[in-house]
Amino acid sequence: METQKSYKLHFIILLLLLAIAFFINIGLGSVSIPFNETLSALFGGESSKSSWEFIIQDYRLPKAITAILAGGGLAVSGLLMQTLFRNPLAGPFVLGLSSGASLGVAFLILGAGLFGGALGGLLLSSWSLVIASALGSFLVLLAVLSVSFKVKDTMTLLIIGLMFGSVTAAIVSVLSYFSNAEQLQQFVFWSFGTLGNVSWQGILILTLCVFLGLGLSFISIKPLNALLLGENYAKSMGINIKKTTLFIILATSLLAGSITAFAGPIAFVGLAVPHLTRQYFTTSNHLILLPAVLISGAILMLVCDTVAQLPFTEFTLPINAITSLIGAPVVIWLLVRKRKLLF
């Protein structure tokens, strides 16, 4: 796809912003640490206090990396969904993917009690959370997709996605009703979303899943561009629609599923970031949009996390609430300004 101009400068600015957001995110937190001490702790130097070193290396750094992975991954999965469903309102959240993941996790956490002590403990390891969440989101997306083969109208499809979301939410309610307070609290905390609870081992798993998902997205760049013309045109240009759809779905469920497992359901990033990016990068070419959306998502998530951290206080707000608080007004602002959401 031939594009109007080179976007090198845009990317340099984005990467600079990412670096700034990264260092601010690491520099700010409940404990005030001088910036030069932060840097020295980060790059393996000696800090004047060993507790600072621990805070930076074992709490803030993994949290920032999780934010980058989660923000970038969710934003990319939103872009994929918008192109696949040819609908500007599509995203991992709107189509019930996140609720699918929450259903998987609900079955795991709330259902673990049914299996009792030892087995229940085994089920709650970090791997099983990922698997349950990814499985849940994959199943919901599969259901939405199987319906999409019958229903051609994308608006109908969105409503069906919302319905799937309602059904999963209802099942989660029923599960909650029969579970004890402890399990319920665990599930509610998961649904708040948190970036700070991921261990280095967890980050390894998350990175693996996100990179796999991104890899699948990158090899789908060409078919994604063709899909901008619609399925019939894409097919007439030799694109294998079934294979492409499968790849995009696998990529989305890997990204959204693994991120939701580790960080909880994080709303609006997937929907809002692609639109924000399109304001700055005035192209539809996925070769440019995909990396741009990836970086923008990471920046937005770092900023949201910095806000959620409430610097210098001991409180941390749920990240899910912050992304909605920032994301929803942005979408409204876009709609009011352009009167139309294009993709």
Place this chain on the structure above:
Amino acid sequence: MNSENKHIVLKAKNIIIGYTSKKKTVSISESINFSINKGELIGLVGTNGIGKSTLLRTLASMQPSLKGSVFINENDLENLSPLELANELSIVLTEAPASANLSVLELVSLGRHPYTNWIGSLSESDLDIINKAIQATGIEALKHQKCFELSDGQLQKVMIARALTQDTPLILLDEPTTHLDLYHRASILKLLKELTIKSKKTILFSTHEIDLAIQLSDKMIVMTSEKVFLTVRII
């Protein structure tokens, strides 16, 4: 038409078009037979709902025929892979591009898809073909506009430019002149005529513009409820 370049590009052999669903099969035509030679401009006419679009969709392999076979350059349509077909045939449909945010240049360059590598990078010769298609359709001035900023007539020309960029011997167009005023209807059909003469493309288009089609087409396919037949121009 000279007899020397009577190379058959598109041939329909006893095809019956229609739809199949779980419950029943609806055929909307008797068996259709025709063959189209290289460099011909063919108008496809018939009343609303007679099956013009269905015929075009069947020829473009977007839906299967109920019976019979279609040959493109002597290859059976059924044996061609999507990519092989993309090298033989390009289409212009009545549907607008799904993304209205595409720029004209981006849209036209998408036509090179069957020839580019896995990431879709364009070579010098690709860029050259894109520029030629933009010149041939006279849309240089629109190059950097977005699709939602275009009028129906402009968008139609852009879609034709994309089909040209795909550089196939055969182009199918579904009602390229709908929603256009007389000036643009004439200019689009004239453009198609030029393409058949200059670049030896074979073009099949459906239309309700019988007057213009009679004047410009080399042959016409007429669809009636009883029969589908190919008429040859008598000068």
